[in-house]
Amino acid sequence: MKHTNKQLGANQRNSLGLGTQAYSQLLSKLESNGDQPPKAAKKAPSRHFTRIEYFDPCFELTLDPGKHSQRRKIAVATRNISRGGMSVLHSNFIYPGSAVQSTLTKATGEPVEIKGTVCRCDHRGGVVHEIGIKFEHEIFIQEYIEPDILAGISSLETVETPQLVGKVLFVGNDPSITPFVRQYLLTTNLDFGFADSAAEALERGIHDVDLLFVTLDVGDRSGPEFIRSLRESGFMKPVILAGNALEDESTKQQIRLSAADMFLPIPLNEQTLLCALGEFLINQWTAPTLERVRSRVDKGSAAKLLEELTKITSVLNEQIESENGVDLYITCTKIKRIASLLGMKSLRELAGAVGELIADSGDLGSLSGQIAEIRSLCAQADNQAGKAA
Numbered sequence: 434m435k436h437t438n439k440q441l442g443a444n445q446r447n448s449l450g451l452g453t454q455a456y457s458q459l460l461s462k463l464e465s466n467g468d469q470p471p472k473a474a475k476k477a478p479s480r481h482f483t484r485i486e487y488f489d490p491c492f493e494l495t496l497d498p499g500k501h502s503q504r505r506k507i508a509v510a511t512r513n514i515s516r517g518g519m520s521v522l523h524s525n526f527i528y529p530g531s532a533v534q535s536t537l538t539k540a541t542g543e544p545v546e547i548k549g550t551v552c553r554c555d556h557r558g559g560v561v562h563e564i565g566i567k568f569e570h571e572i573f574i575q576e577y578i579e580p581d582i583l584a585g586i587s588s589l590e591t592v593e594t595p596q597l598v599g600k601v602l603f604v605g606n607d608p609s610i611t612p613f614v615r616q617y618l619l620t621t622n623l624d625f626g627f628a629d630s631a632a633e634a635l636e637r638g639i640h641d642v643d644l645l646f647v648t649l650d651v652g653d654r655s656g657p658e659f660i661r662s663l664r665e666s667g668f669m670k671p672v673i674l675a676g677n678a679l680e681d682e683s684t685k686q687q688i689r690l691s692a693a694d695m696f697l698p699i700p701l702n703e704q705t706l707l708c709a710l711g712e713f714l715i716n717q718w719t720a721p722t723l724e725r726v727r728s729r730v731d732k733g734s735a736a737k738l739l740e741e742l743t744k745i746t747s748v749l750n751e752q753i754e755s756e757n758g759v760d761l762y763i764t765c766t767k768i769k770r771i772a773s774l775l776g777m778k779s780l781r782e783l784a785g786a787v788g789e790l791i792a793d794s795g796d797l798g799s800l801s802g803q804i805a806e807i808r809s810l811c812a813q814a815d816n817q818a819g820k821a822a
Contacts, residue, residue: 447491447508448524449561456490456510459522463512463557483590483708485578487514492521495534509564516574516588516716518549518567524560527551533566539576541725547572573718575726582689582696583678591704592711599714600624600641604634605648605656609699610675614646617703623710631659639663642670644713647693649676649684657691658773664692665778669720671713673697683741686734690774694727735775739814742771746811749804753797762791768807780810 446452451459489511496505509521531551536544553565574588603614606629618625628634630652639645645663649656660672674693678685688696697709745767752761765788772781787803790796 447510447522449510449522450524451490451510453490459510459561460486460488460512463563481590482515482517483574483586483588484513484515484520485574485580485586487511487519487578493535494521496527497532512563514574514577516571518552518565521564521566522557523562523564526556526562527554527564529553537572537577540579541576545572573716573722573726576722582691582693583685583698585695585697585705585709587695587708587712588716589708589711592707592715594621594707597621597623597707597710597714599643601626601644601646601710601714602634602637602639602642603627603646603648604631604659605629605651607648607650607676607699609677610648610701613701614706617701617706621707623714639668639670644710645670645672646710647672647674649674649688655687655770657687657693658770660691660693661773661776669724671695671718671723673709673713675699675701682737686738686741687770687774689734690738692727694723738771738775742768742775742811742814745771746808749808753801753804756797758791758797761797762788765791765807768811775814777810777814780807780814783807783810 447456449456449459491508492511494507494509496507507523509523512520512522514520529551532548533551534546534548537547538544548569549566550569551564552567553563555563555565557563580586597618601623603611603625604627605611606627611627614625615627626637628637632653634645634651645660647656647660651659654662656674656676660674663672671694672692673695674688674691675697676699678688678696678698695709695712697705745764749761749764752764765784769781769784769788772778772784783803784807787800787807790800790803
């Protein structure tokens with residue numbers, strides 16, 4: 434996730450008098466006391482919004498911003514942030530009901546003025562007071578942090594089943610997901626259906642749904658590949674990707690480049706599923722906001738997939754010479770999948786066409802030209818990536 438203002442200036446200190454290292458130690462101590470998880474919030478039924486770690490050792494806060502005679506600025510240390518507010522650490526008591534104002538920075542670098550009200554002040558020991566601030570207006574937390582999609586973070590802590598309204602299509606037939614989805618959604622007001630494969634989903638039509646829920650395997654292709662193809666065709670509705678996040682590293686990179694809006698790891702429980710669906714069916718996401726968040730490119734994942742692509746293509750000639758049609762077909766399928774995630778349209782189409790020719794005729798002798806072109810396209814991409822680095 435995004436950690437802001439990681440380094441204090443040489444003469445800067447927050448109101449607690451702590452530098453970065455001491456501040457980190459304080460956060461660890463508070464977390465070890467069990468009242469706040471370190472990364473992505475354990476569920477608490479009494480909370481409406483998930484609290485997420487937000488690291489800023491010198492966060493400027495203005496007290497009583499509307500009262501010019503009393504206005505003063507303090508430097509506090511942040512603890513966490515949520516859709517509805519944030520928690521900061523300060524050396525003194527601040528009365529609940531006090532007005533505050535500050536500036537938050539989006540992941541894009543855009544500063545946003547935030548106004549709020551102190552809703553609690555808890556003494557944590559010594560001079561440390563934890564100040565809870567309720568925002569005047571809710572924010573889209575994903576615009577301010579950059580969590581790994583594999584974390585499956587939702588801004589909602591709990592969702593009641595009657596709150597969910599809309600049309601959802603579940604694509605894929607994963608026995609560790611589908612039966613539980615059916616069970617958990619029976620008491621909701623959702624109009625939901627199931628398609629066993631990507632092909633079936635496209636036949637049924639997806640443009641009238643409010644949300645797509647896609648598993649890692651959707652029959653004739655992978656879930657990430659399917660989502661990428663939807664985005665290329667102009668499908669901009671929210672998409673949740675679900676499956677086993679503990680698979681090989683290549684699968685993780687594919688998930689990160691899938692253009693899904695959220696990844697939901699299994700096993701699922703009812704509240705995890707409801708909060709994931711509620712993130713997009715209850716919260717009023719606008720199309721531009723969704724696009725900004727989902728279009729963040731994981732450069733590390735792209736580089737790793739490109740490296741994998743280079744390794745895969747190195748065996749193409751060998752497979753033709755040994756007339757190993759089965760392995761060559763598998764290699765072309767892998768190239769097609771990775772090319773889809775990297776946005777390499779020409780390579781994707783060529784690898785797909787070669788795969789179909791192998792499946793139809795098994796004649797490998799006539800494919801040398803296409804194989805050379807595949808290797809050339811991969812080499813071009815590798816060279817461009819090297820220059821960019």
